[in-house]
Amino acid sequence: MTVHLACHDVTVRVRGRAAPVLDGVSLTATPGQVTGLLGPNGSGKSTLLHVLAGTLAPQHGRVLLGDHPLADVPRRERARTLAVMEQSSDADTDLAVADVVALGRLPHRGRLTPPGPDDDAACDRALAAVGMSGTQHRRWRTLSGGERQRVHAARALAQEPAVLLLDEPTNHLDVQHQHELLALLRGTGLTVVVVLHDLALAARYCDRLTVLHEGRVHAAGTTRDVLTPGTLRTVFGVEAAVTGGEDGEGVRVEVLGAAHRPTPPTVTP
Amino acid sequence: MTTSSSRSADLLRPVGATAGAALLLLAVAAAAVAAVTAGGGVGWAETARSVGSHLGLPVEPLPPLLDSVVWDLRVPRVLLAAVAGAGLATCGVVLQAVTRNALAEPYLLGISSGASTGAVLVLVTGLGAGSVSLAGGALVGGLLAFGLVLLLLGRRAASTGRLVLTGVVVGQLFAALTSLVLLGWGDADAARGLTSWLTGSLAAARWPAVALCAAVTAVALVALRLIAADLDAFAFGARTAHSLGVPVTAVRTTALVATAAVTAVVVSSVGAIGFVGLIVPHAVRALAGPLHRRLLPLSALGGAVFLVLADTVARTALAPRQIPAGVVTALLGVPAFLVVLHRRERA
Numbered sequence: 001m002t003v004h005l006a007c008h009d010v011t012v013r014v015r016g017r018a019a020p021v022l023d024g025v026s027l028t029a030t031p032g033q034v035t036g037l038l039g040p041n042g043s044g045k046s047t048l049l050h051v052l053a054g055t056l057a058p059q060h061g062r063v064l065l066g067d068h069p070l071a072d073v074p075r076r077e078r079a080r081t082l083a084v085m086e087q088s089s090d091a092d093t094d095l096a097v098a099d100v101v102a103l104g105r106l107p108h109r110g111r112l113t114p115p116g117p118d119d120d121a122a123c124d125r126a127l128a129a130v131g132m133s134g135t136q137h138r139r140w141r142t143l144s145g146g147e148r149q150r151v152h153a154a155r156a157l158a159q160e161p162a163v164l165l166l167d168e169p170t171n172h173l174d175v176q177h178q179h180e181l182l183a184l185l186r187g188t189g190l191t192v193v194v195v196l197h198d199l200a201l202a203a204r205y206c207d208r209l210t211v212l213h214e215g216r217v218h219a220a221g222t223t224r225d226v227l228t229p230g231t232l233r234t235v236f237g238v239e240a241a242v243t244g245g246e247d248g249e250g251v252r253v254e255v256l257g258a259a260h261r262p263t264p265p266t267v268t269p
Numbered sequence: 270m271t272t273s274s275s276r277s278a279d280l281l282r283p284v285g286a287t288a289g290a291a292l293l294l295l296a297v298a299a300a301a302v303a304a305v306t307a308g309g310g311v312g313w314a315e316t317a318r319s320v321g322s323h324l325g326l327p328v329e330p331l332p333p334l335l336d337s338v339v340w341d342l343r344v345p346r347v348l349l350a351a352v353a354g355a356g357l358a359t360c361g362v363v364l365q366a367v368t369r370n371a372l373a374e375p376y377l378l379g380i381s382s383g384a385s386t387g388a389v390l391v392l393v394t395g396l397g398a399g400s401v402s403l404a405g406g407a408l409v410g411g412l413l414a415f416g417l418v419l420l421l422l423g424r425r426a427a428s429t430g431r432l433v434l435t436g437v438v439v440g441q442l443f444a445a446l447t448s449l450v451l452l453g454w455g456d457a458d459a460a461r462g463l464t465s466w467l468t469g470s471l472a473a474a475r476w477p478a479v480a481l482c483a484a485v486t487a488v489a490l491v492a493l494r495l496i497a498a499d500l501d502a503f504a505f506g507a508r509t510a511h512s513l514g515v516p517v518t519a520v521r522t523t524a525l526v527a528t529a530a531v532t533a534v535v536v537s538s539v540g541a542i543g544f545v546g547l548i549v550p551h552a553v554r555a556l557a558g559p560l561h562r563r564l565l566p567l568s569a570l571g572g573a574v575f576l577v578l579a580d581t582v583a584r585t586a587l588a589p590r591q592i593p594a595g596v597v598t599a600l601l602g603v604p605a606f607l608v609v610l611h612r613r614e615r616a
Contacts, residue, residue: 055508079514086512091504092371092613094559103502107514111495114562159513 002031003066003081003162005191010051010061012044021047022058023215027193029163029208034185034192036206036223038199040236043212045195046087049167052193053084065163079107083161085152087168087195091140098136100151101126104158126157129184131177145172153181163191170201199236203227203251211235223251233259288557292570296351299574303347303581304339311339320344341475349474349482350580350594351573353539354549356486356531358572361546362564363493363524366500370432371551371609375411375532376543378432379439383414384536385466386443386450393455404481408533414443415529469542469595471580478538485534489527490569496520497561504559542576542595544602549575551609 006028013020022044029035029052037045050056051063054070063070065082073081083104104126105119115123127133130150135143143151149172156164164185170178178198182205185192196202202209202223209226211219213235219226224245232240238255245251305316315331319339322330330336357375364373375381387410388403396402421435444467451463465472493500499520502510507517535542549571550564557563579601580594 050508053512055511075516076514079512082512084509084512086505086509091369091506093504094554095501095504096558099501099558099560100504103505103513106498106502109498111498 001162003191004031005029005052005065005163005193007052007063008061010058012047012051012056012058020215025217027210029191029193031191032189033207034194034205036202036209037193037195037212038202038209039212044215045212046167049165049195053165054078076107079159081161082163083156083159085156085166085169087171093140095140096136097138097151098123100140101154101158104155107159122160123158126154129157130154131180146174146177149173150177161190166194168195168197170198199253199255203253227251227253288567289570292567292574296570296574299577300347300351303577304343306581306585311335315339345476345479346471346474347577348479349538350471350576352479352482352486353535354545354572354576355569356482356535357542357545358549358568359490359493359565360528360531362550362568363528365550366503366561367521367524368432369503369506371613372433374546376541378418378436379414379443380411380532381536381541381543382440382443384411384533385541386410386447388537389447389450389466393450393459403537404534407537408530411529411533414439465593466540468593469540470593471539472591482534482538485530489531490565492523492527493565496523497565500561540595542598544598544605545572545576548602548605
């Protein structure tokens with residue numbers, strides 16, 4: 001099953017802030033492609049992800065899951081189609097790894113039906129995909145930050161969704177697992193939208209990018225077209241060298257240093 | 270792969286069933302012991318004869334006075350302890366799940382104090398003194414206290430210190446209101462009842478209260494069983510629960526209404542007995558894991574056993590004096606509170 005996820009002209013305002021958090025943002029995520037959301041802190045990346053996940057209703061604009069407005073899709077059907085991996089989704093719990101991953105099967109099960117063989121198989125596949133097979137009995141409390149992150153990824157995969165949204169999934173991961181997770185996302189063939197902080201990872205693994213700057217789309221398109229030294233300088237304030245990107249080769253970004261900013265005028269008393 | 274992949278649910282299911290059966294036996298045994306350890310020339314034989322004759326078994330009934338002691342005083346007291354314990358432990362489980370806070374419990378959150386105030390107001394103003402009208406007053410008071418706690422907390426219910434402090438402050442407010450109403454407007458009898466409303470006692474247990482508490486707790490347990498899996502999903506917060514297709518608002522409403530209703534009927538029958546909702550769910554979690562489809566029924570059974578035993582101790586430890594059951598649960602509950610707090614701070 002392949003499903004598009006798109007939003008059109010989305011505006012989100014919060015009380016107490018004059019400028020909108022998101023201002024007329026549009027985005028289309030296509031099946032089989034990893035769409036990256038980039039932008040400095042406070043540019044509205046996580047807010048956009050919440051809008052796409054249906055956890056935040058925009059004041060203006062619409063979100064489409066396939067051909068249907070997201071808000072009209074019944075809860076359980078939405079959860080079977082679209083899975084979300086939150087950024088800071090921690091818990092003070094004794095749940096075992098298997099229990100957490102099994103939460104991903106909730107939208108596939110009846111209210112009083114215990115997990116069946118299909119559910120077990122989906123959970124095992126998901127754990128194997130993130131390299132956490134054999135950890136089923138470990139308690140949440142005993143996991144490291146990176147392991148928790150991978151279990152959450154497995155929980156989202158266990159939902160067997162067509163669309164996967166991830167908010168900085170590589171945050172607590174060591175380098176090897178960062179690359180493994182993003183390579184895994186590329187290989188799933190799902191519609192993937194991922195918020196990333198790391199420019200080099202975004203360049204290497206995303207097919208398309210949307211760069212947010214102060215709540216607006218600054219640039220959107222293929223990774224090669226979006227990641228230009230000019231964009232990196234304006235939005236992120238860094239000087240960077242961008243290479244590759246021809247013949248299906250991954251784009252490489254090397255950050256050389258902070259961009260020169262105009263010195264603030266000296267105030268003389 | 271398939272052999273190593275058994276879910277923890279499979280591993281723990283026999284533990285859950287065994288623990289359930291063991292707890293049920295323990296509950297019956299505790300009830301029997303509790304019923305006959307009251308002294309006064311009533312032993313196993315007399316208790317069995319009284320209960321048997323009332324259940325229609327072919328046994329010789331006791332003389333009316335003795336029968337009344339067993340059937341009208343002791344049996345309802347034991348049953349009320351069991352039902353109230355089950356209800357309070359269930360409330361603890363649910364509050365801990367929806368606030369995502371290991372220390373949430375009806376007494377510590379001030380809900381029990383609010384319910385006491387409501388019940389006492391009904392009693393003193395003479396709106397009626399039947400079980401149902403008392404419970405109605407308690408329900409309003411409990412909801413008010415709970416609402417106040419949630420209002421003061423805002424979105425920070427998962428913060429341990431804030432939750433506990435807010436609960437304690439709201440609890441103190443309603444305890445003061447209860448004292449004010451009883452001492453300011455109540456008669457001498459009402460004033461003497463002050464301790465039992467503030468610390469909780471089973472001394473006044475009667476059949477109508479048993480029936481009311483049993484009915485409300487049973488309905489609440491059925492409703493909560495329906496949302497057990499949803500409560501599991503709350504472990505990672507409302508947003509994650511929402512993304513898993515959980516009807517967050519409906520689940521929260523069910524949980525809060527069930528908790529307030531059970532707390533209200535229990536408090537209007539026995540006063541504010543604390544810490545049952547803290548001690549029992551944590552003990553059961555350690556035994557059978559945190560999944561709510563097991564945690565809810567096992568905590569209900571565990572709560573029944575716990576309060577029956579606590580009340581037996583309360584009646585017999587300083588006999589012929591009786592101490593309120595709430596004193597015993599608090600003496601055990603405070604160390605339990607500290608253990609949970611310590612574990613949480615270390616995590």
